[in-house]
Amino acid sequence: MLQTLIVYAIVAVAAAWTGWSMFLRGWLRRRTAAKTDANCGPDCACGD
């Protein structure tokens, strides 16, 4: 039972990390960049 709990916790952390690094992090960066720099667009070199 404890082993199953540990495994499910690891899987939950992995799912959260995957979701964060693949989708949320980029979305958050773009959102922040859009707020701080309204001109950030295709030709902007800020890297976001």
Add this chain to the structure above:
Amino acid sequence: MSALDLRPEPAVAKAAVRVALVGNPNSGKTAMFNALTGSRQKVANYAGVTVERKEGRLTAPSGRAISILDLPGTYSLRARSPDELVTRDAVLGRLAGETPPDVVVCVADATNLRLVLRLALELKAVGRPCVLALNMIDIAERQGLEIDAERLSRELAMPVVATVATRRRNIDVLVDQMERQAALSAAAGADAWSEPSAGQIRALHREAERILKTCVLPPKRPDTWTGRLDNVLLHPVGGILILLAVLFLMFQAVFTGAQPVMDLITAGFDSVSAAIGHAMPDGLLKSLICDGVIAGVGSVLVFLPQIMILFLFIIILEDVGYMARAAFLLDKIMGGAGLHGRAFIPLLSSFACAIPGIMATRVIDNKRDRLTTILVAPLMTCSARIPIYTLIISAFIPRRQVLGGLSLQGLVFFGLYAVGLVSALAVAWLVRKVFWRGLAEPFLMELPAYKAPDPLNVARNVLQRGQIFLQRAGTIILSMMILIWFLSTVPGAPAGAPGPAIDYSFAGMIGHAMQPVLAPVGFSWQMSVALIPGMAAREVAVGALGTVYAVSAGDGATGALGGVLAHQWSLASALAFLAWYVFAPQCASTLGVVKRETNSWLWPIVMFVYMTALAYAAAFATFHVARALGGG
């Protein structure tokens, strides 16, 4: 030569100084940035590598903070391409969110001052305090060039510092000049710049020629080494043959040189897996560690030596100065396909990863040329494909010598790279012929002098590549492998189920649902499952296959993945899988960058649709031809 200051020493203010590095492409700006800030940025030897904003900080001996901005290379403030516009606007203080620089440091390649003198005159006209850094002065001295720095400083009316950025020579003098000039910034008048007309540019060019004649004496005995080498390496036929031979040698080395280390890594993971298998009781946790983490991540990590050998070659060729020659040689071929000569840099970057390659298309000023390059960049073989290619080649292509001692596996690997390149040219040609007709614009580039590679720079860059790969394996690949293991294990098989447990898992369900669509191209359901996490990063597909087959085998009895695939897949299916990965848009990040760079969803959708169609057609044709030839 020494630093010269034409103005009285100003009182030192303690506010942070903002310095912008400007210069022609390939003048050593990035090396200067590294020397000043200690930052470890990639130093390349072909034009236009700096396409992103790079900022670093240093503290001067006086204790004053200096912020350095490394700007994209440009020949003039009369900017045309997106990266040149960034440089111009940053210098003029017009870039949104960017504070105007207090001092502009114009980094010049001392061996080739003709074009940079015109840029220095343009910068002077802006009205900000400038310093000219005569970089690579050691090479200029070796070539026998005599530069009268004192006179040059008087002619340009700015301090001149002779530097060698890679050896940090006179960097302290340059920093001192930055501080002195910064104090003049407040006194400098408002920017009096307006875009020069063609006539004004010609006048500046004449002035630069005059200064060059008065301040630079050509060598008494000209160095003919570069010329002699170029006679051979840039020969229209011989040069191309040498380039092909160099690339071919590179791919041979990737296979033959890496094998012993790869065998060691595989043996290491096998013994760790066996030790854990013996030490832990059977159960979910043991399966997660052995079948998920070790089998999945291990099957990707084993390709580290090949990736490092490939980048060792690429970085040495950049450092030596050969990559610029490769661009020159391929320009005619690329022009025939309708690509602009400047597309070579983004396409070359795409051999590492399509993302920096697509970002590097900012060096192309024509929008249609830029879009064409963006659309074909992911067809170049990125490093994430290497694990897939090498896995399938090692498993299905016999390890034997052909054509008098050439490795057959290396030959196939070279062929896959060639297919990627040829298909990129073919698609570009089609796009230009069918959608965007018109003449390609001419391409001008300077060829740097050959120089010995800097061992420290090479080692640092190769290690950086390895570090990036390990970082991915330890983060996104690890987390994806845990999820794949979960999907392949849960829910368990019902009591008395006849098939293997994985058939009843979520992964089994997804694979079986996808299989009817992919069956015509010869993909099994396990191969179909591997395509899904492969969207995160191509190499994850290898880890996914490792996990799926490890779970199928049970008890951690996995063996090397290549051996398992050789037993389970037909040759036709394996070749179809390779063909799929040559073309498939299996990378969500690339599509995201295309959206960002084009500011439209249209182009990532166009890219996804055309690449998927190409991948399906290529895999279909490969599968059926291979089967007809007896590979089924």
